Amino acid sequence: MPRSRLTAPMRESTSLDLDKAVPVPTQPARRVTFAPAASPDPKQADALARAQAGDHQAFAQLYSLHKRRIYSLCLRMVGNIAEAEDLTQEAFLQLHRKIATFRGDSAFSTWLHRLAVNVVLMQLRKKGLNLISLDEAMEPVPEQSPGRSFGAPDLALSGAIDRLALERAVGDLPAGYRLIFILHDVEGYEHNEIASMLECSIGNSKSQLHKARLRLRDALRRSAQKEAQR
Amino acid sequence: MTGDRDKMSCVEFQAQLPELVGSGADAGAHPHIQSCELCRALLSDLETIAEAARQLFPVEEPPEELWEHIELAIKSEEGEPGDSN
Numbered sequence: 001m002p003r004s005r006l007t008a009p010m011r012e013s014t015s016l017d018l019d020k021a022v023p024v025p026t027q028p029a030r031r032v033t034f035a036p037a038a039s040p041d042p043k044q045a046d047a048l049a050r051a052q053a054g055d056h057q058a059f060a061q062l063y064s065l066h067k068r069r070i071y072s073l074c075l076r077m078v079g080n081i082a083e084a085e086d087l088t089q090e091a092f093l094q095l096h097r098k099i100a101t102f103r104g105d106s107a108f109s110t111w112l113h114r115l116a117v118n119v120v121l122m123q124l125r126k127k128g129l130n131l132i133s134l135d136e137a138m139e140p141v142p143e144q145s146p147g148r149s150f151g152a153p154d155l156a157l158s159g160a161i162d163r164l165a166l167e168r169a170v171g172d173l174p175a176g177y178r179l180i181f182i183l184h185d186v187e188g189y190e191h192n193e194i195a196s197m198l199e200c201s202i203g204n205s206k207s208q209l210h211k212a213r214l215r216l217r218d219a220l221r222r223s224a225q226k227e228a229q230r
Numbered sequence: 231m232t233g234d235r236d237k238m239s240c241v242e243f244q245a246q247l248p249e250l251v252g253s254g255a256d257a258g259a260h261p262h263i264q265s266c267e268l269c270r271a272l273l274s275d276l277e278t279i280a281e282a283a284r285q286l287f288p289v290e291e292p293p294e295e296l297w298e299h300i301e302l303a304i305k306s307e308e309g310e311p312g313d314s315n
Contacts, residue, residue: 006251006280056304063297071292088292092300093307161282170286185283191252206252213276220279 008188048108052100059099063092066109070116076182077120079171087123091116117183121197124175161220169219177212184209238262240269251276 044065050058070091075084094115102111170178183189183197184205191205198205238246243262250257251273257263263270 006257006277007254059304060297060301063300067292067296068289071296072287072290075290076287085292085296089296089300089303093303096304097307161278163282163285166279166282167286170283181283185280186286202252203249206248209252210248210276213279216279217272217275 008184008190044108048099048102052102059096062095066112067092069109070112073113073116073187074120076186077117077179078124079178083123087116087120090123091119094119113187117187117197121179124179162223165220165223166216169216169223172219173212173215177208177215180205180208181212181216185213240266243269244272247273 044062047058047061047065051062067088071084071088074087074091075081078084078087091112095112098115102108170181173181179198180194183194184191189197191202191209194200194205195202200208238261240262243260243266247257250260257273258270263273
């Protein structure tokens with residue numbers, strides 16, 4: 001069966017190429033073949049070992065290697081620069097506290113990425129985003145009922161989406177929808193992983209992602225219509 | 231069974247769509263999609279959005295001073311080993 005274009009993207013490797021070969025415990029056919037936990041980058045492995053032994057310079061080196069990816073992740077998830085900076089700081093503080101516990105069961109960058117996602121999720125919960133309530137949203141409300149997604153074929157997206165318009169539309173999504181969209185479509189997490197992280201059902205993750213995409217479609221079509229009227 | 235799938239209404243098909251695409255199945259091969267232009271356009275749009283998402287959000291550089299803040303926080307924690315706050 002052909003792979004759907006709507007499944008999670010293959011995880012991209014970082015500039016460190018650290019997460020290229022972690023054996024994937026679930027649905028291995030869909031994911032990149034990751035590198036073994038032992039890093040192919042000797043500098044990275046050395047810095048990691050030294051940081052685990054308490055070497056501050058080595059920790060600074062790890063920060064330097066991973067700061068862009070973690071900051072970018074935080075920024076995507078919360079859509080706010082100041083919050084993204086605070087969350088990046090918190091993620092690296094947690095890394096500092098926990099780095100000695102890293103055993104290499106997965107690639108370091110994968111481990112750190114997950115740690116950062118959890119930091120963001122904790123913050124969102126503190127702010128009142130009730131992720132559990134996402135399950136309640138399974139019941140369709142009139143404005144989100146399936147029939148609403150119809151549109152005349154001539155309004156269908158052309159296939160060439162304005163990237164800035166899409167980024168704006170993602171930023172305008174309600175927090176819960178944005179979170180699942182970012183985790184699945186941008187970061188490449190599978191529904192079972194998202195369900196575990198958000199403590200919701202897999203079906204709910206699928207449903208919320210679908211609704212997020214429908215909202216984005218509506219927003220992009222409105223944007224395209226406005227452009228056409230100019 | 232296949233006959234039922236062929237006769238499925240758009241509402242019924244779209245109600246199944248989250249599970250269908252979330253399962254990784256090829257939704258484009260569904261009998262309803264083969265015969266319904268509207269749902270085909272919808273599916274195409276959703277695929278376009280999902281693919282575009284993979285190109286979204288360039289990697290951003292955090293501000294220079296962020297490391298200084300982290301260093302200070304680490305030193306503060308190390309200076310107060312018993313303080314969990």
